[in-house]
Amino acid sequence: MAKYIFFIDESGDQDLDRFRAGISTKGSEPFLVFGGALIVASERESLEEQLQAIQERIGKNTLHCSDLNHLQRSFYARSAKNMHFLAFGAVSKKATVGGYKSEIEGPQQAEYYYNKCAQYLLERIADFAKVNEIKPEDIRIVFEKKGKHNYEQLRNFISRIRTDPAPKYRSSKVLRHIDPRMIEAVAKNDDRLLCLADLVAHAIFVSLSETKTNFGIPEQRYFREIKPKFWCDPKTGRIAKWGIKFIKGPVAMELRGETMRMVNKLYKPNEALIKK
Template sequence: MSVVFFREENREKIETALQGLPFLQSGKHSKNLSHYERIFLARTIAKLPVGMVGVISNKLSLLEYLPQASSTPTHYYNKVSQYLLERVSNALSVCGISRESVSIRLEARDQQYSSLISFVKRIQTTPLDHRAASLRGLNPFSIIAVKKKDDRCFILADCASNALFSMVCRDEKRFCLPEPRYLQELAPIILSNKQGEIMPFGIKPIHKLEDLGLPEDVKLHLKALRNPQRQYHLLTT
């Protein structure tokens, strides 16, 4: 899962850039684009005034911690969303952005979004882990579900999530090979620490990289990701 940040005042500029890409005119999801269309989309997004954070999870590694995840997708969705929202809250805190000035749009799917809001509120009141306390920096009522067709900027998060998935996907049709190119193209907009290291500041493995069950070459790709821009940890977009 991923979140892409941008200031509302930049929306028109972002939408204009996206509308200029002919392969997006049919409303395609980024996973249905060709390889080179995905690369070009990622490269285009990396030049826009946006920022990105993401999380990578392995459902099997969460089952001991969250046994309900096997019975309903809502539990799993809410838990992974929690980790993602913690990344968002941390980024806003570093940048000194008020929680009241933020609107969080999630793609409307067959999920109970009221349960996510209740889940976030419960964690804010009684966090079970010190890391979850960062969620207090978010207003749970700023979370709204919007249909993809109603917000052209959802393609930004689609591209980011597809880039994460393509890095860790073990698809036999792809010969179980990772595809790091999309993430590499997006690296200039992914939150990092002051040294430019993206993992785990901009991309958080749940709970740690070893829990994802990834081959060594994929782990090395993720560890090597760097944001080449200076002070990108300040989310200056």
């Protein structure tokens, strides 16, 4: 039986054809964000009890962020900060996809893009497993099931990359520290702990999202609340490239203002070391 469970959810969408180029333009979301929450399997029951207590406090039947208002999400994020789990994330800005879009163009483009972004998140948990000498079979990986997405195709994709003797990117080699056979997908209401991954994905996503509705000012409170939960460099406390992967990096993403300042801090040493 696996000693750890890694829950995964995403925020945003996979539309690479008609995404917003700015807050005044129409289209789909400019970002696709994957969030993950790693728990110790033996602590599942305790975590479920803590989540139930939060639900009762705010008077909701679910803790999925789309069903909560701002104050409820804020309370949830602050409460989650005291729970024992590690957070991970991967952020893709569609405008930076570049030539990769032509490689995956076709009826399965959305699936390929989803799988590629999932790969970057899985590399983060695989790196954690490597650093902490955790066996691949000791981490169960649970995705929140997304519509008709083919998770067998995702497993095959990760299997192919992790065994490639000459991978396109050196970072892909770390995937040998997870087992694709441990990947599964369940409906969001079938495992209460998926809501932790939902919180992580949502917190990252809204901290970057500039819209007409928020007047170009992203909501960063939820992320600030759970920031100490992210895996980081144990020596410096740096979160970027450890707990969070910004695909292509913040400069290529052309982040600006408060968003750029927030992200830049994640690349710098800090004292927010992960503690139980």
